Each structure stands twice: as structure tokens, then as C-alpha cells.
Amino acid sequence: xxxxxxxxxxxxxxxxxxxxxxxxxxxxxxxxxxxxxxxxxxxxxxxxxxxxxxxxxxxxxxxxxxxxxxxxxxxxxxxxxxxxxxx
Amino acid sequence: xxxxxxxxxxxxxxxxxxxxxxxxxxxxxxxxxxxxxxxxxxxxxxxxxxxxxxxxxxxxxxxxxxxxxxxxxxxxxxxxxxxxxxxxxxxxxxxxxxxxxxxxxxxxxxxxxxxxxxxxxxxxxxxxxxxxxxxxxxxxxxxxxxxxxxxxxxxxxxxxxxxxxxxxxxxxxxxxxxxxxxxxxxxxxxxxx
Numbered sequence: 663x664x665x666x667x668x669x670x671x672x673x674x675x676x677x678x679x680x681x682x683x684x685x686x687x688x689x690x691x692x693x694x695x696x697x698x699x700x701x702x703x704x705x706x707x708x709x710x711x712x713x714x715x716x717x718x719x720x721x722x723x724x725x726x727x728x729x730x731x732x733x734x735x736x737x738x739x740x741x742x743x744x745x746x747x748x749x
Numbered sequence: 750x751x752x753x754x755x756x757x758x759x760x761x762x763x764x765x766x767x768x769x770x771x772x773x774x775x776x777x778x779x780x781x782x783x784x785x786x787x788x789x790x791x792x793x794x795x796x797x798x799x800x801x802x803x804x805x806x807x808x809x810x811x812x813x814x815x816x817x818x819x820x821x822x823x824x825x826x827x828x829x830x831x832x833x834x835x836x837x838x839x840x841x842x843x844x845x846x847x848x849x850x851x852x853x854x855x856x857x858x859x860x861x862x863x864x865x866x867x868x869x870x871x872x873x874x875x876x877x878x879x880x881x882x883x884x885x886x887x888x889x890x891x892x893x894x895x896x897x898x899x900x901x902x903x904x905x906x907x908x909x910x911x912x913x914x915x916x917x918x919x920x921x922x923x924x925x926x927x928x929x930x931x932x933x934x935x936x937x938x939x940x941x942x
Contacts, residue, residue: 667851668847668850668851668852669847669851669852669853670843670846670847670851671851673921673925674917674921677917677920677921677924677925678917678921680920680924681895681902681916681917681920682902682913682917701853701856701857701858702853702857704857704858704859704860705857705928708857708860708864708928708931708932708936709924709925709927709928711864712864712924712927712928712931713895713896713924714864715864715867715868715877716892716896716897717896717897717899718868719868719874719897720896720897720898720899725775725778725815725897725898726771726774726775726777726778726897727774727778727874727877727878727881728871728874728875728878729773729774729777729778729878730878730882731777731783732770732773733769733770733773733787733790737773737787738765738769740787740791741765741769741787741790741791741794742761742762742765744791744795745761745762745764745765745791745794745795745798746761748795748798748799
């Protein structure tokens with residue numbers, strides 16, 4: 663099989679399709695590949711789902727991920743002080 | 750009715766109470782080092798304080814502050830990226846993912862569990878945080894710009910001085926890694942009830 667029909671190449675095209683319109687030739691290559699390859703069909707479906715999960719989260723007012731650490735009181739106090747000086 | 754009345758802006762202390770936590774989470778997701786995130790929050794509030802008059806009240810105060818913070822973050826990313834090769838990723842090796850003939854080493858299979866249902870689950874996002882933290886810095890940054898901030902590929906390239914091809918490579922690696930990590934954890938078939 664030619665390189666464009668490898669899973670590696672197909673996964674690249676599938677990812678790029680999320681970021682820019684593919685050429686007709688690229689769209690056809692990807693379509694043909696995924697019609698024959700269930701692993702790449704899953705890959706496409708799942709990376710699209712992951713992008714969508716992040717976007718949905720950000721749009722619903724959480725433009726961040728849960729964090730392992732919070733802004734502690736000392737840091738807040740530093741910022742307050744700095745703001746009072748530099749206002 | 751706008752709860753974030755601009756009058757709050759006249760009191761920096763109240764500003765810190767009202768917004769610093771949220772700005773910090775936003776910055777930490779994208780910059781990942783807490784000192785960097787704290788600095789970015791401070792710079793943002795300071796800049797906002799000086800530019801208070803520009804706040805037109807046609808968006809919420811939070812949205813306005815996030816807009817300033819986003820610029821501060823991009824500035825920081827740009828400065829650090831000048832010092833390194835833009836897609837430098839010593840841990841990435843195509844051969845870890847695909848055989849010589851381009852076939853998957855570890856074939857993606859159907860997920861156990863519906864992504865739609867996961868989106869409201871706090872534990873799911875804790876898992877996402879872990880997977881996201883494993884991404885190399887540059888990949889995490891462009892992925893966040895693309896999918897949390899919904900910046901266009903053109904804008905990201907311009908902001909960070911990347912070529913489109915480099916950006917696509919970074920996003921492909923980020924997506925491939927995130928998919929692999931989530932497929933092996935939250936969406937592992939054996940977790941399905």
C-alpha cells in the first residue's frame with residue numbers, strides 16, 4: 663500500500679482535518695482508508711470526541727481543567743500588595 | 750442584569766477575591782508551572798487596573814480579564830518558544846506508535862463508555878487533567894489554544910511563530926497521546942458497567 667494509506671498517514675490527515683480544510687485528494691484518501699480500517703475509524707471518532715469535550719467544557723464556563731493546586735493565601739496577598747502599589 | 754458590575758473594579762482587593770482563583774486555574778492549565786501562572790495573574794490584574802477605563806461593560810468583568818490574561822499567556826509562551834526548537838519532542842518516536850509499514854502498534858478499539866456522558870463527570874475531568882499533564886509542554890499549549898480557547902490554526906501560528914505544518918504535527922501528537930491515555934484509563938472497555 664502507498665504511504666498515504668498507512669494508518670500513520672491517515673491519523674495525521676484525520677487530525678489535520680480538525681484544523682484546516684483538507685484537499686479533495688486528501689479527503690478521498692482518508693475516506694478510502696477509514697472505510698477499510700476499523701482502528702482508524704475509531705481513532706477519528708475518538709479524537710473528534712476529545713476535541714469536542716474540551717470545547718464544550720470551555721463554552722459552558724470552565725475554560726480550564728481541574729487543577730492540582732490552588733492559588734494559596736500567601737500568593738493572593740502578594741498580588742494584593744502589588745496591586746495597591748501599582749494601581 | 751450584569752452581576753459583574755464595573756464598580757468592583759475600583760477595589761483591587763475585591764478583584765483578587767472575585768477573580769484571582771479563576772484566572773489562576775486558567776493560567777495554570779496553559780502554563781503548568783505555578784510560579785508562571787501566579788505571575789501571569791498578577792500581570793493581568795495590574796494591567797487591568799491601569800486600563801480600567803477601557804473596560805466598557807459590554808462583556809462581563811471576568812471575560813474582560815480572561816481576554817487580558819490570554820494575551821499575557823501567549824506572550825509568555827512566545828518568549829519561551831524562541832529559546833527552543835518549536836516542535837522539539839525527544840520523547841516522540843513514530844516507531845512507538847506505528848510499525849514500519851505504518852500500521853498501528855496498539856490499535857484503537859471502541860471505547861467502553863460514552864464521551865457525552867463523561868462530560869458532566871468531575872472524576873472524568875480529573876483523569877483528563879492527568880492525561881493532559883503528561884503531554885509535552887508545547888503540545889499542551891497549542892492543544893489548549895485550539896480547543897479550550899478555540900483559536901484558529903492561523904491565529905495560533907501567528908501568535909507563536911509556528912509554521913502550519915509544525916502546528917499540525919504538534920496537534921496530531923497531542924491528540925494521539927490524549928486519545929491513548931484516555932482509551933487506557935477512563936474509556937478502557939473493562940470499566941464499562
